[in-house]
Amino acid sequence: MAQIQIEVNGRPYAVGCEDGQEQHLMELAKLFDRQVRHVSADMGQLGDTRLFLMGALLLADELADARNRLNSLQAELARLQSDRARMETRAVAALENAAKRIEKLAVDDVAA
Template identity: 35%
Template structure:
């Protein structure tokens, strides 16, 4: 299992990750480091634990918002799928009615053709 060394708020951490996930872990650590840096600029020296807690809450808030958006998109997608299925069903019904009308017209034309042949 690979190990990655990351720096967050000036502190170095050695972390294990799955093969191929090294860059992703480094990217996540850089994002956390950036958030803590922003908070430190905004609030000054308020303590490492408080900064980490605030960064975690900000991240959790963003995650919650993304989950809410995903749920909304999934609902919209389900509604769109249902509307598509309804449209396909209506189209199939229309096709059946059209075929019925064409068959009826075909029968009428055949009967008219038979009457014309008898007259000739």
């Protein structure tokens, strides 16, 4: 298990993570630090616990919004794929119908 040093709101914290996840954890810590600093700028110094709580709640809100958007987009994608499948079925049927008409015309021409 790897140990890294992160900084949140100007204070260092030692954090453990799986080997190979150090860079990812540092990026997450930077994201959280920006959120905490934003809360601190808006509300003043509330103490680390309250700042961290507010920062975490704001990030959770952003995550919930992103999940809702993702669910909406997935539903729209499923609808569009279904529409496309119906259109393809109609196109195949129209092509088959046209082919039958052409064959009938060809047979009628040969018979005439």
